[in-house]
Amino acid sequence: MTIRSQGVRLLARKISRRGGSIVTIHDVAQHVGVSPMTVSRVINAEKNVREETRKKVLEAIKVLNYSPNMAARSLASQDSTRVALIYSNPSMSFLSEFLLGILQQSSQSGCQLLIESCEGPEGVADVLDKLRTVGVDGVILPPPLSDSTRVAKALKDMKLPFVGVATSRPLPDVSSVSIDDFKAAFAMTSRLVALGHKRIGFIKGHPNSFYSELRYNGYVEALTKAGIKVDQACVGQGYFTYRSGFDAAESLLSRPDRPTAVFASNDDMAAGAVATAHRLGLEVPDDVTIVGFDDTSMASSVWPELTTVRQPISDMAALGLKMLLEQIKSKRQGQALKPVHEIRDFAIIERQSSSAPVPDAEVGRK
Amino acid sequence: MTIRSQGVRLLARKISRRGGSIVTIHDVAQHVGVSPMTVSRVINAEKNVREETRKKVLEAIKVLNYSPNMAARSLASQDSTRVALIYSNPSMSFLSEFLLGILQQSSQSGCQLLIESCEGPEGVADVLDKLRTVGVDGVILPPPLSDSTRVAKALKDMKLPFVGVATSRPLPDVSSVSIDDFKAAFAMTSRLVALGHKRIGFIKGHPNSFYSELRYNGYVEALTKAGIKVDQACVGQGYFTYRSGFDAAESLLSRPDRPTAVFASNDDMAAGAVATAHRLGLEVPDDVTIVGFDDTSMASSVWPELTTVRQPISDMAALGLKMLLEQIKSKRQGQALKPVHEIRDFAIIERQSSSAPVPDAEVGRK
DNA sequence: GCTGGAAATGGTAGCGCTATCATGCTTGGT
DNA sequence: ACCAAGCATGATAGCGCTACCATTTCCAGC
Missing domain, CATH: 1.10.260.40 (lambda repressor-like DNA-binding domains)
Known part of the structure; x- marks a missing residue:
């Protein structure tokens, strides 16, 4: 035999x-x-x-x-899918979690990964050119690229399936997985209100970014619902960088009627705001509560550690890749691409940078 | 035909x-x-x-x-190597770069990757158990695990080849790739001296860590060579955390004869030190230069961005994996494992947190 | 009970590459 | 010049799996 x-x-x-x-x-x-x-x-x-x-x-x-045996499988099924991950200057810690998720999924599904970084608009073109010559079957995009209409258009022209992860503005014809930024900002703001804060500041993200806007809208909605009027003097403009949070917080916190809580729309800015508070002689959270968004590593490395909104980044990345692979498969079978939008749950992580507002008398005692 | x-x-x-x-x-x-x-x-x-x-x-x-075609190659050569990457709570930004390097290399060499995180001593045992049942061919270790003699011993008992990346203390019988921490600390300190600093503080890392010691030794050596006496009042104890840098800097910077420069032995502590400086009303770098070590994302996210020592993490990771794969191969061929220690070059990255000391008069003018 | 067709299962032939051995073709020592 | 030894190259046979088609099994409907 x-x-x-x-x-x-x-x-x-x-x-x-x-x-x-x-x-x-x-x-x-x-x-x-x-x-x-x-x-x-x-x-x-x-x-x-x-x-x-x-x-x-x-x-x-x-x-x-x-x-x-993945090798045998992909060899036999002629299915050696190559997926490109293009990133452009995201928060490194975000990338890290993102990669973990992607890695897990890719080794499970036995697809080849191509990691490309690109800087600036020409960078995108270069990378896309490279993808064309190397030959990839799909692309997965972390933010901020996942929000770029330019990239989306280019990929569509190349007829490459792609999935955006943590997009704020699910383009109608592009698959994506994200959290509900509006709802998350709403929840975080409501949480601050529930703690007893009345004057709550906000530091906006980059004006170009759509999710920056969503987060702001969530903040406004929560205040409105709580019967608190939005005071534009309590809203600062930032650009998602530490420095911009630092600066924005300065104008918010040096006011005589400074807010008792500041909600920065990402962790880097929140960390910058904490630094400003310290510089101004304010204790966090006793004198001012400061909270962030994203739960990047920054949030837990600074002191006090930041209360923040957590996205399940690694899960989202894994799911995104899975979705992408499915799309590639169905594309190969000649089926039309039906964009899917997945929403994952966020979580509010309470750390040491937030507390109920402390009455003036008590603060003065220090 | x-x-x-x-x-x-x-x-x-x-x-x-x-x-x-x-x-x-x-x-x-x-x-x-x-x-x-x-x-x-x-x-x-x-x-x-x-x-x-x-x-x-x-x-x-x-x-x-x-x-x-990687699939075909690994199928034919029966060489579907599985490599585990075990990490334990490193700086996330470190991990990110590390993963990038690993990823690049692994997709090039077509090996499967298994990513495991482990917390605490039991965690290690659990993970190793898992490796045993799943079956891996080798392990790659980023810090701090790369420095753990316990893990090293366990892996040796399992007869699994492994490579430590960014180890400070190359165990004689374990392969590793790292930079020369001593030399790097020496170089950075010398740079501060060259800038004109005379009183240079140092914030040590965790006392358990060997590379913490190497960095300190490099600092001492550089000062000695420059004819500057090491003043223990200028040396603070930290634990590699932001908070510990924050605290250590407080005692260094609130002294009347405070140092004009502080060298923290990692970026998180340096960032903490910057925060303390700000809190004490000191400008960085005008009033005090603060430099770090590692060039993690923290270094370039805070403001001012940190002058620091950069390890080519992603290169080192890639090299480490390559070495590991070679070891696995030679082990399969029945050859004895010869541990190899690779040293990569570091670089000093000058950013905004350092400058020549500013004469008192000028500072006073502010 | 018999037939037709669908559902369940098996056989065969590779996927792209490499291990292994076989085969030519050089060399150089005597 | 001859043969062992060595080098460069070729032919063959799978690696573990799946696509594809052939076969078997099953059961509805007459």
Whole structure:
């Protein structure tokens, strides 16, 4: 029996390799008493397999501790998908989490990854050129690129499927996964109100950014709902950088009727605001509560650690890649691309930079 | 001719797939007029190929824009190496760069990656257990794990090859890639001296950490060499955290004879020190120069941006992975593991947080 | 009970590459 | 000049999996 003798030869190899962990689809098939094809079908969740058979196979897979060989799979299925990840100067800590998610997913789905950084508008063109020559099957975009209509258009012209992660403005014909920035800002502001804050400042993000606007809108809505009037003197303009938060906070916090809480629309600006508070001799959170948005590493490295809104970045990235792979698959099957918009839940992380407002008398005592 | 008809079939596929970019080793071979084997040899830089042939092949590869199919390669060579990356709470921004390097290398060498995070000593045991069951071929360790003798011992017991990146204390029998922390600290301190600083403070890192010590030694050596006596009053103890830098700087900077420059042994502490300076009403760098170490994202997100020592993290990570893969290979061939220690060059990045000391009179003018 | 067609399963032939051995073609020592 | 030794190259056989088609099984409907 050819198969058997082959099996023996294999066995000899197995031992010399990674601790016996080379269990193939054949082993599983043999164990159950079906053909490898059937096992393959079960693995790929194809239909046309009797429920009973499927169960037996799944059990055998568990017993034998089988895990499919990605290389073989992608070779056989001609499905060596190459996905490009283009980033442009995001917060490094954001990227880090993002990469973790992407990595997890990509090793699971056995796709090749191409990481490209690009700076400035020409950078984008260069990178796209490169993608064209190298040949990729899809692109995944972290912010801020995920919000760029220019990039979106270019990719559409190239007929490349792509998914934006953490986009604020889901373009109608582009798939994306994000959180509800408006709702998150609303929730955070409401939380501050609930703590007892009446004068709540806000530091806006970059005016070009749509999610900057969403966050601001959430803030306004929450105040309005709480019956608090929005005072433009309490709203500062920032650009998502530490420095801009630093500066914006200065004008907010040096006012005699300074806010008792400041909501910065990202963590870098919040950290800058904390620095300003300290410089002005204000304690955080005793004299002023400062909260951020994103829960980047900055939020937990500064002191006091920032209360902030957390996006499940790594999950979102993984999901985004998964969506992208699905799109690529369906594109190959000639199906039209139906854009999907996934919304993930955010969470408010309470750390040491926020508290209920402390009455003046008490603060003065210090 | 079978091969030819096969080629035709292939061609039909090519068109339907990723924009014609499926050039195989056969195409290259045919183009040159040699066998696929020879091409394979050239690709893998094996010897026993005539220089003339090699050249022709390389040229054809370029002309045809061939790039090897990783899946096929790792399938054929039975070399589906799985490498685990275990990290434990490093600076996120460090991880980010680290991952970038790893990613680049891993997609180039077609190895599977397993990312695991672990917290605390039990965490390590759990993760190692997992590695055992999943089956990995090697482990790559970013700091601080790369410095852990406990982890090193555990991995050695499992007979798993591993490489530590950015280790300070290259264990004699463990491969590693790092920079010369001592030399870097020496260089940075000397730079401060060259700027004209006489009283230079230092904030130490965590006392458990060996590289913390190396950096301190570099500082001491540089001062000594410059004929400046080390004043223990100018040396603060930190723990690599922002907060600890904040606190340590307070005692250094509130002294009447405060140092005109402070060298913190990482960026987080330097950022904390900047915050303290601001809080004390000191301008950076006019009143006090503050420099860090590592060039994490923190360094360029705070304001003023930090002058710091940069490690080529992403390069180091890539190199580390490459070394690891080589070790795995040679282990499979039954060769003994010879630990290798690679040293990469660091660079001093000058940003806005450092300058020559400003004479008292001038400062007073402000 | 028999037939037709759908559902379930199996067989075969590679995916692109490399390990291995076989084969030519050089060398150089005697 | 002859043969062992060495080098450059080629032919063959899979790696583990899946696409595709062939076959078997099953059951509805007459």
